[in-house]
Amino acid sequence: GQNIDQPTEMTATEGAIVQINCTYQTSGFNGLFWYQQHAGEAPTFLSYNVLDGLEEKGRFSSFLSRSKGYSYLLLKELQMKDSASYLCAVRDPPEKGANNLFFGTGTRLTVIP
Amino acid sequence: EPEVTQTPSHQVTQMGQEVILRCVPISNHLYFYWYRQILGQKVEFLVSFYNNEISEKSEIFDDQFSVERPDGSNFTLKIRSTKLEDSAMYFCASRAGGSGNTIYFGEGSWLTVV
Numbered sequence: 001g002q003n004i005d006q007p008t009e010m011t012a013t014e015g016a017i018v019q020i021n022c023t024y025q026t027s028g029f030n031g032l033f034w035y036q037q038h039a040g041e042a043p044t045f046l047s048y049n050v051l052d053g054l055e056e057k058g059r060f061s062s063f064l065s066r067s068k069g070y071s072y073l074l075l076k077e078l079q080m081k082d083s084a085s086y087l088c089a090v091r092d093p094p095e096k097g098a099n100n101l102f103f104g105t106g107t108r109l110t111v112i113p
Numbered sequence: 114e115p116e117v118t119q120t121p122s123h124q125v126t127q128m129g130q131e132v133i134l135r136c137v138p139i140s141n142h143l144y145f146y147w148y149r150q151i152l153g154q155k156v157e158f159l160v161s162f163y164n165n166e167i168s169e170k171s172e173i174f175d176d177q178f179s180v181e182r183p184d185g186s187n188f189t190l191k192i193r194s195t196k197l198e199d200s201a202m203y204f205c206a207s208r209a210g211g212s213g214n215t216i217y218f219g220e221g222s223w224l225t226v227v
Binding site for chain 1: 144202218
């Protein structure tokens with residue numbers, strides 16, 4: 001089975017840094033993805049980790065510890081447009097064929113002035 | 114940039130009616146997916162499709178659901194007899210071959226069953 005946990009909501013100030021945590025317990029693992037989803041829109045890909053460590057991509061960074069079943073998404077220099085839900089998703093291992101993604105409930109981030 | 118496109122963007126249907134949601138995946142992609150998201154809830158996996166057959170399906174994807182790739186570009190989700198609880202946003206997604214590739218989502222089809 002797949003169990004992926006994230007905080008439901010977070011609030012942060014424009015210009016600040018925010019860290020969104022994700023813990024997972026899954027029957028298989030082939031990478032962890034972070035997606036951004038604005039209300040009523042599609043999830044859009046932000047980052048991907050398959051090995052332990054930090055992946056940096058502009059204002060966004062994502063960290064993975066496979067032994068702890070833990071990841072975080074770090075957003076720097078927050079902008080108002082970063083207000084959205086951030087979805088943590090774990091991918092099935094290759095032997096399962098299509099490498100499906102299984103999502104957490106998402107963290108709704110509100111950026112305030 | 115290539116994208117997954119879906120139609121309709123919004124459909125209202127009466128309970129018990131059949132609905133077909135259509136998707137055009139990214140052209141060189143080989144794996145296709147349907148996910149759904151009930152309002153305020155998480156994105157849930159429904160079904161994956163590869164090489165003209167279902168690769169995996171979830172418990173949600175019961176006998177009322179079917180998928181088809183009728184030609185080289187379209188990928189459809191059919192709900193035979195809709196129920197109120199089928200009201201959700203349905204996302205089509207696709208990815209290229211190879212296990213390392215990202216899944217890209219369409220804009221979604223919002224289905225309201227009344």
